Amino acid sequence: MKKKIVYFVISVIAIIAVIVIYMASSEPEKSQLTVKAKKSDFEILVTITGELQAKSSVEIQAPPELRSRSLRIRNIKITDLIPEGTVVDSGEYVAALDRSEAGNTLKDIEDEVEKNESQFLKTKLDTTMQLRDLRNQLLNLGFALEEKQIVLDQSKFEPPATIRKAKIDLDRANREYEQAKSNYKLKVQQAKADMRDVEINLLKAQRKNEEMKSVLMKFTIYAPQPGMVIYKKEWSGQKRKVGSMINPWDLTVATLPDLSTMSSKTYVNEVDISKIKVGQNVRVGVDAFPNKKYYGKVAEVANVGEQLPNADAKVFEVVVDISESDSILRPAMTTSNQIITDTFNNVISIPLEAVHSNDSLSFVYNTKGKKQIVLLGMSNENRVIVEKGLEENEKIYLSIPENEEDLQYSGLEIIPIIKERKIQEEIKKKMRDTNDIKKDDIKKSRKKGMGQYTKKGK
Numbered sequence: 001m002k003k004k005i006v007y008f009v010i011s012v013i014a015i016i017a018v019i020v021i022y023m024a025s026s027e028p029e030k031s032q033l034t035v036k037a038k039k040s041d042f043e044i045l046v047t048i049t050g051e052l053q054a055k056s057s058v059e060i061q062a063p064p065e066l067r068s069r070s071l072r073i074r075n076i077k078i079t080d081l082i083p084e085g086t087v088v089d090s091g092e093y094v095a096a097l098d099r100s101e102a103g104n105t106l107k108d109i110e111d112e113v114e115k116n117e118s119q120f121l122k123t124k125l126d127t128t129m130q131l132r133d134l135r136n137q138l139l140n141l142g143f144a145l146e147e148k149q150i151v152l153d154q155s156k157f158e159p160p161a162t163i164r165k166a167k168i169d170l171d172r173a174n175r176e177y178e179q180a181k182s183n184y185k186l187k188v189q190q191a192k193a194d195m196r197d198v199e200i201n202l203l204k205a206q207r208k209n210e211e212m213k214s215v216l217m218k219f220t221i222y223a224p225q226p227g228m229v230i231y232k233k234e235w236s237g238q239k240r241k242v243g244s245m246i247n248p249w250d251l252t253v254a255t256l257p258d259l260s261t262m263s264s265k266t267y268v269n270e271v272d273i274s275k276i277k278v279g280q281n282v283r284v285g286v287d288a289f290p291n292k293k294y295y296g297k298v299a300e301v302a303n304v305g306e307q308l309p310n311a312d313a314k315v316f317e318v319v320v321d322i323s324e325s326d327s328i329l330r331p332a333m334t335t336s337n338q339i340i341t342d343t344f345n346n347v348i349s350i351p352l353e354a355v356h357s358n359d360s361l362s363f364v365y366n367t368k369g370k371k372q373i374v375l376l377g378m379s380n381e382n383r384v385i386v387e388k389g390l391e392e393n394e395k396i397y398l399s400i401p402e403n404e405e406d407l408q409y410s411g412l413e414i415i416p417i418i419k420e421r422k423i424q425e426e427i428k429k430k431m432r433d434t435n436d437i438k439k440d441d442i443k444k445s446r447k448k449g450m451g452q453y454t455k456k457g458k
Helices: 002-031 100-157 160-217 412-457
Strands: 034-036 038-054 057-061 076-081 093-097 220-222 252-257 262-269 281-286 289-301 315-322 334-351 356-358 361-365 370-373 375-379 383-388 395-397 408-410
Touching (some): 038 375, 093 252, 262 334, 281 315, 315 334, 334 375, 361 395, 361 412
Antiparallel strands (some): 076 093, 281 334, 356 361, 361 370, 375 383
């Protein structure tokens, strides 16, 4: 009986040992994750974040009279501005501007008006007195001329010398009278011109005064039409708010966007910008509403890069027009834009982490215990196209197997194709480099020729 128990115990221990050994030997295999080569449509994407903006909007502006050179108001502070996102009706209050600088300017203009009024009155009085004196002189000269005529008439019985003297005196008096009449006419014209000058200066000052008063009345800003008030962004990216300054060259206080048509403004780095073309389809997501998906197209691609604040690399502005209209979309919302730069139909692809490389060869670890050489095509952020080396639904490992050193290569017939492709790529690269050098040489020769032409012209 005891022997049976001992045999039974030994048998149980042996079975447990076999199970443990089996599980230990099979555990590495189970720990290896596998995936299947998937055959489907494949997209090349450029994923970037953006910001919603209205395609069109009406600007709420300060008085356009501030652009007048005569007023000389350079910077005006916004002293009050209703909260962003407020829905207003046409004619409703939006903002108020600081009147201090404009008020000082108005005082200067009023002083100028008073000065011109005084000058006008002084010139008028001086002219009146001067012309009155000239008229009196002219009248006296007329009387003197008559007296000389009487003397001449009475001297007809006098000696010839006396008569001659009387004629000379009469001629002299006549010349003085005619000269005085001519001078009077000139003085009248001169007086009119002087009065016109001071009158013009006075009218100019009065118009400036009225213009300034009219501008000050418009320092309270109202909505030109119904809409939602959105703060304007400065060139630096900061929003224009209370305390911000406006100037005659940019009078916009805020905007009223048309929310029925929206676009996403984004910036693409210089590495990816060559892939972006106008008309490409875009999938747009809004961070505030992760369950909502929208579609759009690339509408604008900047030709010139720019340096954004706190950024090292150059970026290019790209505008994506959103096809759908949704009342929940608001300007300045953050978007995630997936620009579809290329699409391949019905191709085999695998995850990028399943691809390994050695001696310029790309390969995968298949479940048959081989290092399968593959010819790769285009890739996106997660997957890569396999042009040769794998069949649809063929299983491969995501990670490197433990016995990797013992595995043999398969698919050696693909190597010549890979080498040929690399040769073709190098040829294309050399051709591109050669074309670039030729273009540079042409530009240099043109510049040199223009320089010589300029020297000859001089």
